[in-house]
Amino acid sequence: MIADVTRSLGTDYYLLEELLTDEEREIRDKVRAFADREVIPIINDYWDKAQFPFELVPKVAELGIAGTTIQGYGCPGMSHVASVLVAIEMARGDGSLNTFFGVHSGLAMGTIDICGSEEQKERWLPQMARLEKIGAWGLTEAKHGSDSVQLETSARKEGDEYVLNGEKRWIGNASFADLIIIWARDEADGQVKGFVVEKGAEGYSTELITGKMGKRAVWQANIYLENVRVPVENKLEGANSFKDTNKVLTATRGGVAWEAVGHAIAAYEAALTYTKERVQFGKPIASFQIIQNKLANMLAEITTMQLMCFRLAKLQEQGKMTGPMASLAKMNNARKARQVCAEARDCMGGNGVLLEYLVARHLSDMEIVYTYEGTDTIQSLIVGRDVTGIGAFV
Numbered sequence: 001m002i003a004d005v006t007r008s009l010g011t012d013y014y015l016l017e018e019l020l021t022d023e024e025r026e027i028r029d030k031v032r033a034f035a036d037r038e039v040i041p042i043i044n045d046y047w048d049k050a051q052f053p054f055e056l057v058p059k060v061a062e063l064g065i066a067g068t069t070i071q072g073y074g075c076p077g078m079s080h081v082a083s084v085l086v087a088i089e090m091a092r093g094d095g096s097l098n099t100f101f102g103v104h105s106g107l108a109m110g111t112i113d114i115c116g117s118e119e120q121k122e123r124w125l126p127q128m129a130r131l132e133k134i135g136a137w138g139l140t141e142a143k144h145g146s147d148s149v150q151l152e153t154s155a156r157k158e159g160d161e162y163v164l165n166g167e168k169r170w171i172g173n174a175s176f177a178d179l180i181i182i183w184a185r186d187e188a189d190g191q192v193k194g195f196v197v198e199k200g201a202e203g204y205s206t207e208l209i210t211g212k213m214g215k216r217a218v219w220q221a222n223i224y225l226e227n228v229r230v231p232v233e234n235k236l237e238g239a240n241s242f243k244d245t246n247k248v249l250t251a252t253r254g255g256v257a258w259e260a261v262g263h264a265i266a267a268y269e270a271a272l273t274y275t276k277e278r279v280q281f282g283k284p285i286a287s288f289q290i291i292q293n294k295l296a297n298m299l300a301e302i303t304t305m306q307l308m309c310f311r312l313a314k315l316q317e318q319g320k321m322t323g324p325m326a327s328l329a330k331m332n333n334a335r336k337a338r339q340v341c342a343e344a345r346d347c348m349g350g351n352g353v354l355l356e357y358l359v360a361r362h363l364s365d366m367e368i369v370y371t372y373e374g375t376d377t378i379q380s381l382i383v384g385r386d387v388t389g390i391g392a393f394v
């Protein structure tokens, strides 16, 4: 190998470090060290074989970060800035692991925190914070992705139970999760509501989606719900319309913008290290103007993404972040990080396509980040509607 491209360089050109609290620095360093020590050395093999690294789950639990910003219920109650740093550092280590964590901690725990009753939070969040119970989050259906608001999975109340029927697609962790949030349309009033299906429920089955080009070390599945009975206590008290689903999506969309930064930093740092050591035409390729121009462009994009993330987290902390603000960050960062990863790959020539040189994995993973939790186009339409006052999609 020409250069050890796995070393963290802690890219922070505008010294955002100075704006962090001691606690935020501590959380960042803890996750960074975990990524360097436990994740990067083993993850390529899992990614290559499309296996999920179950061995890392207890180690993530030990970090005590699940539930990130949630206060109480055994959750860390960290600042929004700290949760940004968690997403960046974990994605820098590996995107698949970050997606596993984002689905469990952000989407599943986040939904229970935002939409659950006190009793429901007490019942599920502490176990999820310890990763003794793993969460999944099922909104997307084969016929309804971008227009998930039109979902067809149904819920019918029968006595003290709801009966769920339908199919979900692309649901992370669904094949092994203990608690699966299912969004379904109540036959009584036509509203989309949230239900917690517990592992082992009769009529619940999954089929793993195989052959992915990115985020290969995390599993998504199709879910089949055939007359799955859930007790009324498992209907999330505050999940009563798609507006409630949207509250969760808004809260977690920032997380996707942040993970994009982690992918971009990993790729940029690998390219920087590599180009300083790779010699062509008798000189390190980092001495060529065009390579330096590429590196400067990558750094500029990363720095703007970092600043956007930091400000968005502050707005979220103050309760001022709107859905379109989160969409703008997701759109901007996913677009730019995808480009940074592609440039980094190019700087590394043929070696850039090899897993051992790290960038190929991040570049492939960025294709997923670009699409999930709302595609690039859909994010732009949300922002477009906000600034023009005219909805270009229903």
Ligand SMILES: Cc1cc2nc3c(=O)[nH]c(=O)nc-3n(C[C@H](O)[C@H](O)[C@H](O)COP(=O)(O)OP(=O)(O)OC[C@H]3O[C@@H](n4cnc5c(N)ncnc54)[C@H](O)[C@@H]3O)c2cc1C
Pocket: 103, 137, 138, 139, 140, 142, 144, 145, 146, 147, 169, 170, 171, 172, 215, 220, 368, 371, 372, 373, 374, 375, 376, 377, 378, 392, 393, 394
């Ligand atoms: C690896 C992975 C993990 C995922 N994890 C989860 C999960 O855990 N839980 C979950 O619920 N979902 C999950 N998803 C689903 C994801 O959120 C959807 O794939 C995404 O929202 C896009 O939906 P779609 O794939 O059906 O694409 P489509 O909606 O079919 O979009 C196809 C194309 O059409 C464009 N398009 C759609 N509507 C318009 C319009 N009005 N105007 C212009 N262009 C438009 C889109 O931008 C896109 O380019 C995951 C997806 C992937 C790939």
